[in-house]
Amino acid sequence: MSSIxxxxxxxxxxxxxxxxxxxxxxxxPIVVSFSLNLKPKKVMASNLLYHLGRISTYVVLGGIMGATxxxxxxxxxxxxxxxxxxxxxxxxxxxxxxxxSGWIPMGRIFGNYYHPQGIISRSFRKLSGVQSTxxxxxxxxxxxxxPCGPVYTALISAARLGMEIQNSFKALLAxxxxxxxxxxxxxxxxxxxxxxxxxxWLKSRExxxxxxxxxxxxxxxxxxxxxxxx
Amino acid sequence: MEKIRRIVEGNDTLAGKVFDISVQSLIVVSxxxxxxxxxxxxxxxTRYILKAIEIITVILFTIEYLxxxxxxxxxxxxxxxxxxxxxxxxxxxxxxxxxxxxxSIRAFRLLRLIRMFKLVRFSRAIRxxxxxxxxxxxxxxxxxxxxxxxxxxxxxxxxxxxNCDVHHGTCTRSLRDTDVILDINPKPVxxxxxxxxxxxxxxxxxxxxxxxxxxxxxMKMGPNRVTLxxxxxxxxxxxxxxxxxxxxxxxxxxxxxxxxxxxxEFIFDVIY
Numbered sequence: 001m002s003s004i005x006x007x008x009x010x011x012x013x014x015x016x017x018x019x020x021x022x023x024x025x026x027x028x029p030i031v032v033s034f035s036l037n038l039k040p041k042k043v044m045a046s047n048l049l050y051h052l053g054r055i056s057t058y059v060v061l062g063g064i065m066g067a068t069x070x071x072x073x074x075x076x077x078x079x080x081x082x083x084x085x086x087x088x089x090x091x092x093x094x095x096x097x098x099x100x101s102g103w104i105p106m107g108r109i110f111g112n113y114y115h116p117q118g119i120i121s122r123s124f125r126k127l128s129g130v131q132s133t134x135x136x137x138x139x140x141x142x143x144x145x146x147p148c149g150p151v152y153t154a155l156i157s158a159a160r161l162g163m164e165i166q167n168s169f170k171a172l173l174a175x176x177x178x179x180x181x182x183x184x185x186x187x188x189x190x191x192x193x194x195x196x197x198x199x200x201w202l203k204s205r206e207x208x209x210x211x212x213x214x215x216x217x218x219x220x221x222x223x224x225x226x227x228x229x230x
Numbered sequence: 231m232e233k234i235r236r237i238v239e240g241n242d243t244l245a246g247k248v249f250d251i252s253v254q255s256l257i258v259v260s261x262x263x264x265x266x267x268x269x270x271x272x273x274x275x276t277r278y279i280l281k282a283i284e285i286i287t288v289i290l291f292t293i294e295y296l297x298x299x300x301x302x303x304x305x306x307x308x309x310x311x312x313x314x315x316x317x318x319x320x321x322x323x324x325x326x327x328x329x330x331x332x333x334s335i336r337a338f339r340l341l342r343l344i345r346m347f348k349l350v351r352f353s354r355a356i357r358x359x360x361x362x363x364x365x366x367x368x369x370x371x372x373x374x375x376x377x378x379x380x381x382x383x384x385x386x387x388x389x390x391x392x393n394c395d396v397h398h399g400t401c402t403r404s405l406r407d408t409d410v411i412l413d414i415n416p417k418p419v420x421x422x423x424x425x426x427x428x429x430x431x432x433x434x435x436x437x438x439x440x441x442x443x444x445x446x447x448x449m450k451m452g453p454n455r456v457t458l459x460x461x462x463x464x465x466x467x468x469x470x471x472x473x474x475x476x477x478x479x480x481x482x483x484x485x486x487x488x489x490x491x492x493x494x495e496f497i498f499d500v501i502y
Contacts, residue, residue, distance in 0.1 A: 014452040021450050071471055072424050079422075086476065149451040152422075152473035156454060182452075226476055 004174060007161070008181040011154060015185020018150040023186050028193050029219040030143065033093050034136070035194040036100065036212050046136045047194045053140020055183030058151065059176045061144075062158040066175020069162035071155060082147045083230045089143055090224030097216030147230060154182040235301040238294075250352060253294055257348050260287040264343065288324045291345075295321060312360065313351055320345045392481065394496040400430075403494040408433045410440075410486055412496050420501045421474040427456050429486060431464040439466050440488040446475060447483050447497065474502050 034050065035043050065071055158175035165171040197212075237245045263283045266276070295317045302308040309318070350356040363370070394401035397418040402411045411430040419425065429440050442456040456470030472482055480499045487493040 010453070018450060018452050072422060075422055147474065147476040149446070149449070149473055149475045153452045153454045156471050156473065226478060229478060230474075230476060 004161075004177070007157075008177055011157070011178050012181040012185040014150075014154070015182040016188065017185075019186035019189030022150050024189055024193055027146070027148070027190065029216070029223075030089060030093065031190050031194050032197045032212070033096050033216050033219070035197040036216075042133055043194055044191075046133045047191055049133060049136040050140040050143075051183075051187045051190065053137045053142075054144040055140075055180060055187075057141050057144025058154075058179040058183045061151075061155060062175040062177075062179025063172045064175070065155050065159040066162040066165075066178070067168050067172040069159055069171065071152075071159035075152070075155075078145065079230075082145055083227055085142060085145045086147060086227030086230055087224055088227075089146060090220045090222070090227055092220070093216050093223060094220030097213045097220055100213040100216065150186075151182075154179060231301065234297070238297050238301050254349065254352055256287055256290055257345055259283065260291075260345050261343075263287075264345075284324070288321050291317070291321045291348075312364075313348075316344060316347045316350070320348055392497050392499055394498040396496075396498045396500075401496050401498070403496065405488060405492050405494050408488065408491060410488065410494050412442075412484060412486065418501050419472070419498070421472045421480075422502075423471070425470055425472065427458065427468050427470055427484075429458055429466045431466070431488065435464055436489045436491055438489045440486055442468070442470065443485045443487070444470060444472055445483050445485070446479060447481060449475070449479070451475075472500050478502070 031047065031050075034046065061074075064074055068074065158178045161174045161178060162168075162171040165174055236243055237249050240246045241250050260283070263280050266272075267280050272280075298314075298317065299305055299308060308314045350360055393403075394412065396412070396414045400411050400413040402409055404410070409430075409432040411432075413428040413430070415426045415428070416423075427442055429442070431440070439458045439460050441458055444454040444456065445451060451473070454470070454473070456468045458466035458468040460466050480502060482498060482500050484496045484498070485493050486496065
């Protein structure tokens, strides 16, 4: 096995490892929020699309870092976007939580009975609504930009790889491969969380919705505030 | 067989009642001895007696467990039932602990408190709790798993104390006969910036250059290694980046490994 393949393998296992620890804690709430709102049949497909989007973003970032061989300049460049994404994610989770709780008169926004009227709610549903499973791909693409320690750490390695490889096309591919390996590694843990929260026995409980919605609102506020401070 | 079953499972015969009461007393004795064991400054004799009590209770509990498996008609059902698992966990820690040395894991001993749940079988009031627990099981599991997560991350965060001020000057830690001096530039040390790491080693130099692993205490983020190159006189330099954690936690750890000698940890805060 060549050294680059060993590196991919190392980052795949890093992804696995980090997934079950770090990701469940930090990014789990997002997955939980979506899964609680989905019909059981759609949970897997939607989640896979979300992860596909997320990993695509990682791969693009990895490619850029690999090709340019720099980490700091690019992260400084996208810092503002990341801040925005974090605030956006916070807002999405808060609105989903509010909708799920049934406290605001629009009913369960993402439930099966919801028929949006306003432009904002309609576009909002288009973006993260459950009715269309395909919407999870762009959502993943966007939320892949969420600032995250392990992703940064993997990107540093991609940039370092780029510095070592002189041919910039090869460096681009290496960076992309590394981030793909890392991203795929993080999927099993998050799918497991989705599977658990998406399962029927959890959803059949009205009280789960209540507890879940309160938690989601808190998590959303947390993301929002951290985003503002970022 | 039928007779033993009536004794073990029922309480309508005298022998059955005696069996139940004996098991209950045994649980109480075991719990009391556990409580005594937690007291400080116990004499050798007391400890010896407690140890003996522990061994005897475990043996009797094991016999009880095996008896219950033998007499029940639905063996698999019993083994994986609430009480079956409680009965197993009441004795399992003892056997595991006698196999491997688990004294370091003090919390492991707390597992003995599971024996308390063995009493559930005999109390109507507690049985009601058990029923209530079964009804609310899903909610409780979700609730506790959500609660435990932030608690564990918060708790581990403060486990390590800053031992180095990288913003003003260098930090020194000793490793056997060598002093390891860490310096990070430019100062103040900020995350998401290209940083220069310098390690100076006094005394005997290692065969190959040391390296630094960056991470956050209690928060695994994957490998972030700074490789260093010797520039002579025991000075090694390399470049690396400390990433920013969106949670806002700022305590970082630099584990410096000197090949063939060992490693030291510098814990410091960075500016975001």
